Amino acid sequence: MAITDIKEFAHLTDADIELLGAELDTIRRDVEASRGVRDARYIRGVIRAQRSLELGARVLLFGSRKRPLWVLGTGMLSLAKVIENMELGHNISHGQWDWMNDPEIHSTTWEWDMTGPSEHWKRAHNYTHHTYTNIVGMDDDVGFGILRMTRDEKWRPINLLQPIANVVLAAGFEWGIALHDLSAQKTLEGVDPKQWNSGPNRQFAVKIARQVGKDFVLFPVLTGPAWKHTLAANATANLVRNLWTYAVIFCGHFPDGAEKFTVEQFEDETRAQWYLRQMLGSANIDAGPVMAFLTGNLSYQIEHHLFPDLPSNRYAEVAARVQALCAKYDLPYTSGPLSRQYLLALRTIHKLALPDRFLARTSDDAPETSSERKFVSTGSRIAETLRVDAETGRRRGLLSALRAHAEAQVGRRRMRRHA
Numbered sequence: 001m002a003i004t005d006i007k008e009f010a011h012l013t014d015a016d017i018e019l020l021g022a023e024l025d026t027i028r029r030d031v032e033a034s035r036g037v038r039d040a041r042y043i044r045g046v047i048r049a050q051r052s053l054e055l056g057a058r059v060l061l062f063g064s065r066k067r068p069l070w071v072l073g074t075g076m077l078s079l080a081k082v083i084e085n086m087e088l089g090h091n092i093s094h095g096q097w098d099w100m101n102d103p104e105i106h107s108t109t110w111e112w113d114m115t116g117p118s119e120h121w122k123r124a125h126n127y128t129h130h131t132y133t134n135i136v137g138m139d140d141d142v143g144f145g146i147l148r149m150t151r152d153e154k155w156r157p158i159n160l161l162q163p164i165a166n167v168v169l170a171a172g173f174e175w176g177i178a179l180h181d182l183s184a185q186k187t188l189e190g191v192d193p194k195q196w197n198s199g200p201n202r203q204f205a206v207k208i209a210r211q212v213g214k215d216f217v218l219f220p221v222l223t224g225p226a227w228k229h230t231l232a233a234n235a236t237a238n239l240v241r242n243l244w245t246y247a248v249i250f251c252g253h254f255p256d257g258a259e260k261f262t263v264e265q266f267e268d269e270t271r272a273q274w275y276l277r278q279m280l281g282s283a284n285i286d287a288g289p290v291m292a293f294l295t296g297n298l299s300y301q302i303e304h305h306l307f308p309d310l311p312s313n314r315y316a317e318v319a320a321r322v323q324a325l326c327a328k329y330d331l332p333y334t335s336g337p338l339s340r341q342y343l344l345a346l347r348t349i350h351k352l353a354l355p356d357r358f359l360a361r362t363s364d365d366a367p368e369t370s371s372e373r374k375f376v377s378t379g380s381r382i383a384e385t386l387r388v389d390a391e392t393g394r395r396r397g398l399l400s401a402l403r404a405h406a407e408a409q410v411g412r413r414r415m416r417r418h419a
Contacts, residue, residue, distance in 0.1 A: 001363050001371055002136050002152045002260035003280075006273055009259075009372040010280065011397040012329065020329055021272025024306060027321050031310050035099055042313045043097050043105060046087055054080035057237075058219065064229035074233040078240035084113050085241055086248065086296025087312065093118050094126060095309045116178025117207045120200065124184035130308050134253075134281035135261045141253065142260065144169070144180050148352045150260045150369040155355045162353035166346075173242040173249075178204070244294075247342055251285050252301030254345035256367040257334035258283045278305035279326070284319075284335035291338075292316065302333070330397030375401055 003009045007017060053076050060073030089112025091097075097105045104110075111118050124140070132138035136152040143149040146169055148159045169176045185200040186193055195201075215234040220227040252258075259280045269277070279302055285291070287299035292315075298304055300315035303322055310318070326333040336344075348368040351359065361367070365374040 002150060002262045002265075002369055003371045004262045004264050005372050006261065006265055006269075006276055006280070009398070010276060010331065011401050012276075016329060017272045017276055018270070020325060021270070021275050023325055024272075024275045024322075027318060028307055028310065031307070031314050031318065032099075035311060035314075039311050039313060040097075040100055040102075043092075043100075043311070046083065047105070050080055050083045050088060053083070061219075061230045061233050062223050062226060064223065064226045064233055070229050070233060074236050077233060077237040081113060081237050081241040082244050082294060085245055086298065087293060088112070088296075089114065089118070090296050090298070091312045093122055096311050098309075113211070114178065115174045115208060115211050116181050117203045119203065120181035120185045121177065123188055124181040126308070128184060130305065132266065133278055133305060134259065135263060135266050137263055138266065140180065140184060144176060145183070146176070147349055149254055149348055151352065151356055151359070151363045151366060152260060152262070152369065155352075159353050162349055166349050170243055170246040171239060173246040174238070178207075247338070248285070248295045248298050250345045251338055251341035252283055252298055252304075254348055254368070255283045255334070255336065255341040256344050257332060260369045275306060278302070279322070279331065281305070282334070283341060284333070285338045285341055286335055287338070289316075302335075326399075328395070330395050330399045332399050332402060375405060 007014065010017070012020070057073045057076035057080060060069050060076065064070040064073055089110065092105055092110045093107050093112065095107040098107055100106075107122065114121075129139055129141045134142060136142060136150060143153070146165050147162055148155065182200055182204050183193075185191075185203075186198065189198075189200060191198040191200060215238065216231060219234060220230040223230040261277060261281065265277075282302045282305045284302050285295065285299040287295065292299045297312035297315045300319050303315040303318045304312070306322065307318065323333050325331075344367070352368070356363070359366070362374075363369070364371045
């Protein structure tokens with residue numbers, strides 16, 4: 001099942017983990033000390049570009065009865081919504097630019113172009129998800145309360161519908177997140193779910209009215225005779241934004257190698273172990289500068305989970321230092337192309353729709369979820385694996401243990417075939 005002892009799973013001693021945490025603290029301090037003009041210029045430039053792109057799209061949609069203008073306007077609007085959602089709304093709401101003390105670019109004032117209120121999202125995501133990342137039973141983002149993404153969650157007959165539920169979630173991702181955050185807000189405030197006139201419900205209703213009114217009433221009406229085409233363009237842009245956001249989030253949280261953890265692991269967790277949990281529980285997407293920008297730099301999901309409030313434009317340089325630390329402590333640095341990461345997540349969604357009796361691998365050694373117990377069969381426990389190689393001088397830890405475990409599995413399969 002999920003990891004109950006992160007020290008043993010990672011093949012690190014307490015001293016190793018504390019040293020790793022200290023080195024990550026140094027990275028944070030270095031970035032905080034170097035924030036300045038170039039970072040402020042970056043975010044203000046992104047805001048100007050996004051607003052110019054959306055304005056241009058809105059102007060083109062006045063002529064949207066002509067197909068080329070509709071295609072171009074819809075494409076520009078889709079791109080504008082992706083940028084606003086990923087690089088602006090998500091990152092500003094994380095407080096990445098609060099250090100500028102600019103009231104326009106501040107986590108307390110920014111309201112993003114999504115169905116759910118920013119305030120609801122910040123409480124459910126910034127606090128709950130980033131504090132209890134991938135802890136089963138504490139982090140509601142493990143499957144978003146809809147999908148079974150680990151065998152630590154008991155199978156129910158409704159899970160057979162996961163493949164369909166996944167498609168619905170992807171298409172209406174902003175609504176799924178909004179309802180998820182609304183539920184979390186009610187729980188935090190101790191509001192009875194049956195109380196319709198509650199504060200969270202009123203906030204939600206106001207935001208829905210604003211978003212639906214803007215995209216499906218105001219802008220279509222403004223374009224006059226082209227209103228039907230503008231309506232279709234807005235719906236298409238929202239769909240594109242939803243699908244893209246969904247794909248990026250799932251690629252960062254649910255491919256193989258993004259581990260899950262138990263409440264027992266969290267109970268006595270130190271700050272350094274929190275860092276380690278973020279590294280082991282997240283996955284990156286291989287991306288160049290353009291792709292990274294379009295993901296809101298969440299292609300660097302590991303770095304984002306380590307430092308969620310550092311400016312996103314600095315994640316690329318942080319990633320180089322984090323990879324060096326992974327090599328130093330022999331830890332895996334989980335990353336892959338977007339297509340591969342998503343297909344791995346999709347496989348888990350479809351596989352865990354089935355009862356456990358139909359699954360081949362053990363619950364401690366499944367690709368989507370594993371624990372320190374997986375190493376018992378290959379004898380690569382911490383006492384045997386945590387050492388410095390006499391020839392290379394390199395620490396042999398989790399990455400070496402995972403490779404040895406995989407080789408042992410291949411060997412056992414060959415023996416069974418020849419038996």
